[in-house]
Amino acid sequence: MPSYRARFDATVTFTNGGGLQADGFLVDVPSADVTSAEVGELFLDSLGLLMAGEVRLDNLEIVEAAHKGTRGGPSAEGRSDGKPSYVELSHVIRDGMLTLPGLPGPELGKQLTREASREIYAPGTTFEIGLITMVTNTGTYMDSPYHRYADGHDLTGFSLERTADLPAVVVRLEDSGRLGIDTAALATYDVRGKAVLLHTGDDARFGTPEYVENPHFLTRDGAEWLIANGAVLVGIDAANIDDMTDGTRPAHSLLLGADIAIVEHLTNLAEVPPTGATFTATAPRVAGLGTFPVRAYARTS
Structure with missing residues (x-):
């Protein structure tokens, strides 16, 4: 699912006097249809501001972007079906791939082919045994x-x-x-x-x-x-x-x-x-x- 952030200028006045201005501030928001008032609350929470009075937002824009973990912002939501959700974070290792210039790519081959295994096992039973040669700094x-x-x-x-x-x-x-x-x-x-x-x-x-x-x-x-x-x-x-x-x-x-x-x-x-x-x-x-x-x-x- 897409995630969103709000970009805006803000002016805050404090109940004990003084004020604060921010230009181009960004906070994580729960959805694209978040209200200006909700963004204002997230802004205050993100900074931990106390005794804040009026909050005025200008040039408010909601953009699709990965959340960055705004303090007090929307937490990560799980899948609605209750099943675990996983994200692959490793690069696939492929024959000859480049990890870093100067390091050789991996070489993938076969120690035992299916054709050769027919001479070893019963009719209709085959196996393959792979072979890989690589430097240990390969992929992730x-x-x-x-x-x-x-x-x-x-x-x-x-x-x-x-x-x-x-x-x-x-x-x-x-x-x-x-x-x-x-x-x-x-x-x-x-x-x-x-x-x-x-x-x-x-x-x-x-x-x-x-x-x-x-x-x-x-x-x-x-x-x-x-x-x-x-x-x-x-x-x-x-x-x-x-x-x-x-x-x-x-x-x-x-x-x-x-x-x-x-x-x-x-x-x-x-x-x-x-x-x-x-x-x-x-x-x-x-x-x-x-x-x-x-x-x-x-x-x-």
């Missing part, structure tokens, strides 16, 4: 501490409690006008105990050389803020969680040093509500590997 994948640190644990070190059914918060950044995701972009979110999913919109370029041109990334202070505020997993739909021009890789170094799982190259985050969903990304229990593709998905109801 998870990083464990061993990816960065020789003494860090590998993929087997993450319990299911650390990577499955995590409450999720989606940080909308695709129209922020900035590539670096810093503390200012994160500070309004409650991330404690949550999977923090950074929605940049860069996944629209996945599989092309342009994917690595001016990608979004998490800054050092953004990573420090997420650690200090208790995030348990961080995902992003961009080419790298780090600024790829910075060889020190501060986001990887800090998050993995704090034993926080990283999931890179997510997709479809626009389909996940800002709050209320759960996130799962689990990798095979392969000993001695620091990264591996995952099946990542959100449950929205």
Whole structure:
């Protein structure tokens, strides 16, 4: 179902004197036919304003856009039939696909063909056994501490409690006008105990050389803020969680040093509500590997 936001200019007078003006303010709204009075209430709730008197809205426009989690705004609604709803967040792995320039694409083949299996099994019974050769940084994948640190644990070190059914918060950044995701972009979110999913919109370029041109990334202070505020997993739909021009890789170094799982190259985050969903990304229990593709998905109801 489509979601909507209201854009408007606002003038507020306070009962104890003074006033406030806002230009081009945006809030999430429950539907396209929301009233001006309802938008005004959402505006006040979003800022936590007390002792507000008259609220006047000008240039009110309702636009179809993904919700960004306005405080006091509409919550994510589940399916009317009561059945769980899921959103796929992983890229499909295909033969020869491009994840990042410079990394070889996967090669898919067959260890046992159906034709050859006819010589092994009873008449009418055939099997196929596939074969894949790939670098572990293929498609949508998870990083464990061993990816960065020789003494860090590998993929087997993450319990299911650390990577499955995590409450999720989606940080909308695709129209922020900035590539670096810093503390200012994160500070309004409650991330404690949550999977923090950074929605940049860069996944629209996945599989092309342009994917690595001016990608979004998490800054050092953004990573420090997420650690200090208790995030348990961080995902992003961009080419790298780090600024790829910075060889020190501060986001990887800090998050993995704090034993926080990283999931890179997510997709479809626009389909996940800002709050209320759960996130799962689990990798095979392969000993001695620091990264591996995952099946990542959100449950929205």
